[in-house]
Amino acid sequence: MAADMDEFWVFGYGSLMWNPGFRFEEKWTARAFGYRRSLCVHSWVHRGTERRPGLVLGLDHGGSCIGTAFRVASAEKADVLDYLRERELVTRVYKERTMPVQLADGRRMPALAYVIDRNHVQYAGALTAAEAAATVAVAVGKSGPNSEYVLNTLAHLREMGIRDHWLEEVATSLNAGAAASAQVQIR
Incomplete structure (x- = not known):
């Protein structure tokens, strides 16, 4: 079935999936090809600062991404x-x-999406799960702790039946770091 050219679709891969902030007529699980969900954006505002940036999601080149x-x-x-x-x-x-x-x-539809600009100073590039977790663990921005953003994102993805193995590794590293920190404080 071909898309009606007057239709306007938006593709969300992070918080837009559960907190779009706009009215819509339909909502579908969808896949974008050629891009993957990645914690590849240094957050200077909402989940970090320029001095201590956090990480938020972007659509980066490679693979595919299930979203909404x-x-x-x-x-x-x-x-x-x-x-x-x-x-x-x-x-x-x-x-x-x-x-x-x-x-x-x-059905295949054209959809508006926001893709990372790899030439932008805030592009974090490819990080290991441990590197991402170390950044996320200490960053806080005007919207709160970066770890809260990552864990909330993962919880929502799970509720939607979407597995993101790399993000799960980041969360595991975050939780391991928090547990180790708690052990140090107890002693």
Whole structure:
């Protein structure tokens, strides 16, 4: 089934999946090909600072990513675009792209998504789970601790039936670090 060219879809791969912040007509599990979910963005505002950056999710090149596609009513498109640009383009670390996504029912739709700009100073690159956990463990921004963001993201992904093995490794490292820190404080 071909997509109606007037339809406007948004693809979420992180907090947008459970906290879109805009009205939508339909919501589907969807897959974007050629990109993967990654803690590859140094957060200078919400989950860290420039002096002690945290890590937040971005769509980075390679693999595929299961997320959520939202169909937005035509009358809402301009307002949703304004909202998303204000939310996602704060420091211009993301590039706004339209990419094909495959919905759970097999349909392919063009969807708006925010992809990491690998040339941006906030691009963290490929990190090991241990490196990511070490950064996340100590970062705090205006929206709270970075660890809270990672663990909340993982919990929501699990609720949605989405496995992200690398993010699970980061959480395991985070939890191991917290347990070791607690042991040191007890002694």
